[in-house]
Amino acid sequence: MAATRRPGRNHLFIPGPTTMPDRIIRAMAVQSEDHRSPSFPELAKPLFQDAKMVFGSTEGTVILFPSSGTGIWESALTNTLCRGDTVLAARFGQFSHLWVDMAQRLGLEVIVQDEEWGTGADPQRIEEALRADTDHRIKAVMVVHNETATGVTSDVGAVRKALDAANHPALLFVDGISSIGSLPFKMDEWRVDCAVAGSQKGFMLPAGLGLICISPKALKIAEGGPGGGTGRNDRLGHAYFAWKDQLGANAGGYFPYTPALPLLYGLREALAVMREEGMENIYHRHHVLAEATRQAVAAWGLKPCAKEPKWYSDTVTAIVVPEGIDAAKVITHAFERYNLSLGTGLSKVAGKVFRIGHLGDLNELSLLGAIAGAEMALIDCGVALTPGSGVAAASSYLRENPLHKA
Amino acid sequence: MAATRRPGRNHLFIPGPTTMPDRIIRAMAVQSEDHRSPSFPELAKPLFQDAKMVFGSTEGTVILFPSSGTGIWESALTNTLCRGDTVLAARFGQFSHLWVDMAQRLGLEVIVQDEEWGTGADPQRIEEALRADTDHRIKAVMVVHNETATGVTSDVGAVRKALDAANHPALLFVDGISSIGSLPFKMDEWRVDCAVAGSQKGFMLPAGLGLICISPKALKIAEGGPGGGTGRNDRLGHAYFAWKDQLGANAGGYFPYTPALPLLYGLREALAVMREEGMENIYHRHHVLAEATRQAVAAWGLKPCAKEPKWYSDTVTAIVVPEGIDAAKVITHAFERYNLSLGTGLSKVAGKVFRIGHLGDLNELSLLGAIAGAEMALIDCGVALTPGSGVAAASSYLRENPLHKA
Amino acid sequence: MAATRRPGRNHLFIPGPTTMPDRIIRAMAVQSEDHRSPSFPELAKPLFQDAKMVFGSTEGTVILFPSSGTGIWESALTNTLCRGDTVLAARFGQFSHLWVDMAQRLGLEVIVQDEEWGTGADPQRIEEALRADTDHRIKAVMVVHNETATGVTSDVGAVRKALDAANHPALLFVDGISSIGSLPFKMDEWRVDCAVAGSQKGFMLPAGLGLICISPKALKIAEGGPGGGTGRNDRLGHAYFAWKDQLGANAGGYFPYTPALPLLYGLREALAVMREEGMENIYHRHHVLAEATRQAVAAWGLKPCAKEPKWYSDTVTAIVVPEGIDAAKVITHAFERYNLSLGTGLSKVAGKVFRIGHLGDLNELSLLGAIAGAEMALIDCGVALTPGSGVAAASSYLRENPLHKA
Amino acid sequence: MAATRRPGRNHLFIPGPTTMPDRIIRAMAVQSEDHRSPSFPELAKPLFQDAKMVFGSTEGTVILFPSSGTGIWESALTNTLCRGDTVLAARFGQFSHLWVDMAQRLGLEVIVQDEEWGTGADPQRIEEALRADTDHRIKAVMVVHNETATGVTSDVGAVRKALDAANHPALLFVDGISSIGSLPFKMDEWRVDCAVAGSQKGFMLPAGLGLICISPKALKIAEGGPGGGTGRNDRLGHAYFAWKDQLGANAGGYFPYTPALPLLYGLREALAVMREEGMENIYHRHHVLAEATRQAVAAWGLKPCAKEPKWYSDTVTAIVVPEGIDAAKVITHAFERYNLSLGTGLSKVAGKVFRIGHLGDLNELSLLGAIAGAEMALIDCGVALTPGSGVAAASSYLRENPLHKA
Structure with a gap:
């Protein structure tokens, strides 16, 4: 108990385990x-x-x-x-x-x-x-x-x-x-x-x-x-x-x-x-949250690890950091400074990518909090981004695209 | 169980009851x-x-x-x-x-x-x-x-x-x-x-x-x-x-x-x-989160209900909506569309203000999710705002101001 | 944490608060x-x-x-x-x-x-x-x-x-x-x-x-x-x-x-x-468990505080201890030695009675454990009882009388 | 929800999984x-x-x-x-x-x-x-x-x-x-x-x-x-x-x-x-509860499956039912009538033994409730026992033998 307690909850955006209801x-x-x-x-x-x-x-x-x-x-x-x-x-x-x-x-x-x-x-x-x-x-x-x-x-x-x-x-x-x-x-x-x-x-x-x-x-x-x-x-x-x-x-x-x-x-x-949400609704929601994440990534001027849209995953986005930036540091910083858990780059892409898991029991504002946190961690680590740009892009998309089909 | 389940958690930003650890x-x-x-x-x-x-x-x-x-x-x-x-x-x-x-x-x-x-x-x-x-x-x-x-x-x-x-x-x-x-x-x-x-x-x-x-x-x-x-x-x-x-x-x-x-x-x-967080840390954290909220409000071009900085509360910010906007609708919309619970305007200020409670067990990204949600609800309800402006202002402030004193 | 942990659960037989499902x-x-x-x-x-x-x-x-x-x-x-x-x-x-x-x-x-x-x-x-x-x-x-x-x-x-x-x-x-x-x-x-x-x-x-x-x-x-x-x-x-x-x-x-x-x-x-048990079943169950308790009391040769059967409560039985025995000691001993919580005698009957609460979410074997414990505590405190007599009487009654009506 | 709810808790006396604190x-x-x-x-x-x-x-x-x-x-x-x-x-x-x-x-x-x-x-x-x-x-x-x-x-x-x-x-x-x-x-x-x-x-x-x-x-x-x-x-x-x-x-x-x-x-x-109970206390407690169980078995006139005292287990006692009695029926009856879960006889001893698990987080009165239940189930299934005899023997032993060494 020597360490000071961290207030609030951990923001868990790894590709699993996922946040549970x-x-x-x-x-x-x-x-x-x-x-x-x-x-x-x-x-x-x-x-x-x-x-x-x-x-x-x-x-x-x-x-x-x-x-x-x-x-x-x-x-x-x-x-x-x-x-x-x-x-x-x-x-x-x-x-x-x-x-x-x-x-x-x-x-x-x-x-x-x-x-x-x-x-x-x-x-x-x-x-x-x-x-x-x-x-x-x-x-x-x-x-x-x-x-x-x-x-x-x-x-x-x-x-x-x-x-x-x-x-x-x-x-x-x-x-x-x-x-x-x-x-x-x-x-x-x-x-x-x-x-x-x-x-x-x-x-x-x-x-x-x-x-x-x-x-x-x-x-x-x-x-x-x-x-x-x-x-x-x-x-x-x-x-x-x-x-x-x-x-x-x-x-x-x-x-x-x-x-x-x-x-x-x-x-x-x-x-x-x-059953209460409906499988089709669940699939649609994962797609919308994933697309919102990709909008944020694009607004940051970064690229996903997935080479083409046809490969895009709707459960996790791996994001390539700019040359000269250590993705591992971004992840550690996000955790220690903002209590945001991002997925690390594994094996061949270690240090080159960080991952945002957007699967499980999530909604718009949970994701936007994480996007805000990723943005702040990137800026803190030296990536040149316009503050708020990722959230702006993602939120504009989310405003137009409800999580569930009508 | 006839209604479709709402995914993810409710974002509770009323001035109490507060989110519990x-x-x-x-x-x-x-x-x-x-x-x-x-x-x-x-x-x-x-x-x-x-x-x-x-x-x-x-x-x-x-x-x-x-x-x-x-x-x-x-x-x-x-x-x-x-x-x-x-x-x-x-x-x-x-x-x-x-x-x-x-x-x-x-x-x-x-x-x-x-x-x-x-x-x-x-x-x-x-x-x-x-x-x-x-x-x-x-x-x-x-x-x-x-x-x-x-x-x-x-x-x-x-x-x-x-x-x-x-x-x-x-x-x-x-x-x-x-x-x-x-x-x-x-x-x-x-x-x-x-x-x-x-x-x-x-x-x-x-x-x-x-x-x-x-x-x-x-x-x-x-x-x-x-x-x-x-x-x-x-x-x-x-x-x-x-x-x-x-x-x-x-x-x-x-x-x-x-x-x-x-x-x-x-x-x-x-x-x-x-005790584990420390009362001084708790007080400081509430001040930082409140100030971040006020930065967002200013970036939106809106005003707090509190007339002067000396009256500003570090646990709740009541925000005056522009003429012609019904604050009650903003609050209902935020709840129904984004699962964000904002405080309603009571009595004399009913319909004129909505409130963001920023007390209890919160941290930066929880608050930024709520600010993003409030922003989206305001835009949806007809308030002219720059998307992302509130989050940008708040997050810039939060990047500079840790929740706890060193 | 200096004290040795007490194993197992507390047996709560006071007349409320009651054991919760x-x-x-x-x-x-x-x-x-x-x-x-x-x-x-x-x-x-x-x-x-x-x-x-x-x-x-x-x-x-x-x-x-x-x-x-x-x-x-x-x-x-x-x-x-x-x-x-x-x-x-x-x-x-x-x-x-x-x-x-x-x-x-x-x-x-x-x-x-x-x-x-x-x-x-x-x-x-x-x-x-x-x-x-x-x-x-x-x-x-x-x-x-x-x-x-x-x-x-x-x-x-x-x-x-x-x-x-x-x-x-x-x-x-x-x-x-x-x-x-x-x-x-x-x-x-x-x-x-x-x-x-x-x-x-x-x-x-x-x-x-x-x-x-x-x-x-x-x-x-x-x-x-x-x-x-x-x-x-x-x-x-x-x-x-x-x-x-x-x-x-x-x-x-x-x-x-x-x-x-x-x-x-x-x-x-x-x-x-x-609703799932049914109010009539609940009432009947309380009666059966109370009657089983009274059978045990009679087998011990003791008397309830209630003067006549028409006053008998089906939620709690107050039991008069023999002259020369301090009921408060029986209760303390039951708690400290057997982790059994009995109700104390209040005001006029302090020291003269102990109480067995038999209401809430109970069944036969929970009650029999408590009756066994009360019996042991009474014996330990000097009351002349035949070991097992209370449980024998209560269990014989319970074998004949199901908790729910058919 | 068509079935009537069973009141009270299940009494779990199988040899694992065990009752958890x-x-x-x-x-x-x-x-x-x-x-x-x-x-x-x-x-x-x-x-x-x-x-x-x-x-x-x-x-x-x-x-x-x-x-x-x-x-x-x-x-x-x-x-x-x-x-x-x-x-x-x-x-x-x-x-x-x-x-x-x-x-x-x-x-x-x-x-x-x-x-x-x-x-x-x-x-x-x-x-x-x-x-x-x-x-x-x-x-x-x-x-x-x-x-x-x-x-x-x-x-x-x-x-x-x-x-x-x-x-x-x-x-x-x-x-x-x-x-x-x-x-x-x-x-x-x-x-x-x-x-x-x-x-x-x-x-x-x-x-x-x-x-x-x-x-x-x-x-x-x-x-x-x-x-x-x-x-x-x-x-x-x-x-x-x-x-x-x-x-x-x-x-x-x-x-x-x-x-x-x-x-x-x-x-x-x-x-x-x-740690808070102490491993030596835990071992001693298991021995005392096991011995109390064996005292009950002896009082019933039954025999454990273990051939000699040197084989006696302090975590589970398998008990041989008399000729002509189906142990499986005793177990089913104990569960259905008294909400008592006993261990079944497996393979070679199926139908011949039932088992009382006495390990995990138990104390005297939990065990005595189970012994009372086993006794009642045995009687109901036709075994000639003196009601209360098992509890009397076990409780007399437990009164003399605290769960923890002084």
């Missing part, structure tokens, strides 16, 4: 319960069904793991693939890099398609690689929907079309950790086989609950036992992340091991919150 | 306790002592009532005065008006000194009235320290000097509801006899706990029984708000009737929060 | 709101209507004060009576005594009917007094429904019959603080004029919200101005507890001064909780 | 934070150090995973062992069975030593097996410290002596999920190499945080890369549960992926709670 925090403040009681399924069962709304799926199967999103990546790979299997992965930022790294550590052969940071998965190249894979060595295509590190959104629908065009049977795995619940996601329409989400982003929950939505096709392969009935018999080792144990227990409304109860109550409340 | 909300989430248990005084006793810090008092006695601030006004009057007693009161806004009204309803004769709204208590006139009261008919002088309706702060120290100059024995009663805990308050130095505070302002708690700090002089009069030992025997009726019952129980760390337990835990936490 | 605690953990916002009435308005269910009223008007129950007593008296008015009050315990005392302090003439502690209001004597009052000097009859100090419930319906039999126009005031929400209460059927309740008992909330339900008759008198249109003009002084200010604001869904917001959310949740 | 629930009700902020290590860093107290370790290294305890089992195996490695495991209940099953699923050879359910690991047999393993094929010995299914505690110190006597270099892995934080655990003294704990038992937190304490020896092997520097190169696949990534980030006070923030705040509070 107070009602979700309240919903999680629960005493322990017996997860094997006769009444427990009243809580658990609807979650599996209701969560599918957020994935844009009616055909899929949702499993909830007590883990972060990283664990769910592992779950997708280890339940469907065998040692030495080949996967195709686009890499264009820190999180797509980490997924590739995980696949390699788990013993998979990864064909990496590197794209320039600031762009996303290239459906054309994916189609080419699949066409070339005439003996169907590639068992899965891994795509990060929203690359959090650079503020880039890939076109998953186009990737699906690439698979179709190549007439390739590979599974389609999508990391939707920083998109699902915030950006339009169409599991069924895009025929995604494993869609991976984390509780701490669009679901507006703390980290600790990993969600996966699994297509009937992926499920069948997983159920086929080692090798998925293909004769291959060296399934990647797993136990904790096994779908089978979960599905067996889930069917009755239970879990194979003790679930993280507060997060289940939190998820129930989060789904209610999302 | 989450840790205070948490501290109040307590199960019931026996308020007569042997361990209860461990909670209660320190509160009476520690709360005096916020009043700037070591000599006073603090009592905590389960009531709003209005009740504490009544407590001050009914414990010290008799039916038909005369009091002198300055009136220059809705809250000073209401206190006068209460005194009249309780059966007191009130000499009202009306001042122009936008100014405050006039020490000169008070001195004159007291000098004229040669037979000391006036038993108390009532001053509202911070008139919440107009954003005006009176100079209580100067009022004390007026009493001294007139050599008048009247008690000095101060309504510090929207000042104590936010503006410098010097109970002992100013020899205030009853200082009245509410939990929902500078204390950053919900309403429901009324605090009064009582001078030894006032306490002695109250203890004198009907008439305070003066021979007058028609003490104003009261029971709930009797100091005597409270003080008897408080001495042992108890209360005469069931206390509002969550608020006691909340008060304990609030006092810790205030 | 966790969901009510959660519902109160809210950030501040503007109590003058356009959306505020969505919260406030239904409360006035819905709370009437608990009073057994459709004709009455409910007002919610930020105060303890004591304040509401004052409110009932000061809004309807004038200085020097005469009231008739039965006194048979500490709380009926305190209400008499308050009436006297407020300047009323109180005709006190003292009854033996352990009995209640005597309808016969009340009828006689009213018959004798041929000039209708008595303006109100004050009855404590449930005397918390002795565990005695008066028959309010019989008191109403006494008024009717005497054909007397006096108002009927009932202190239902420790009964309303737990015992059957029939405001309309009994034609009660002011029924007073506190949040910390049957409503399962913290103290701090005082509830009063007012009959049309009492309301009309209050609205008549000083003297209620009777020509009497010396209404008891009040301001904070004025009904008029509340009713004016309540009509629109607002309050005349800042309400204790968490308690409003708490009340909303408490009313939902009560 | 309200202050821990409060501590977890936090808004999101940036887990990469400069101030984040102030929260995280002390946890790694302070948690070692609960393991009885100063030399070990603690890692915190967002997972249930099952995940931590996997972590212990996959960070230290290679495909095809042999491990020795004692099996004597459902949880020791599941750990064996996991090891097999992950590709390990498991030498299973089956012991009669109701007994525990046999140090003699372990020593023999190790002596026979002259070429040190056995890489690890896996012991469940407290078998939750049968209420049996194994003697880990004796197992360590067996390893020493055999002069065998195998690692010693201990599942302390239902013991650590409740039963004496001496990581350093017993030279345990991996001790696995879950947040939802002795730590009095929700599930969702898995804790492992790792000896320097195990850490060195893990750091040796595939095969631990032994030339073996087929390390079990893992990524999420990799120690290396955690340790790299933990060193600075961070995590490699988003942590479950509420659980970190909860852990901080839980460690404070444990």
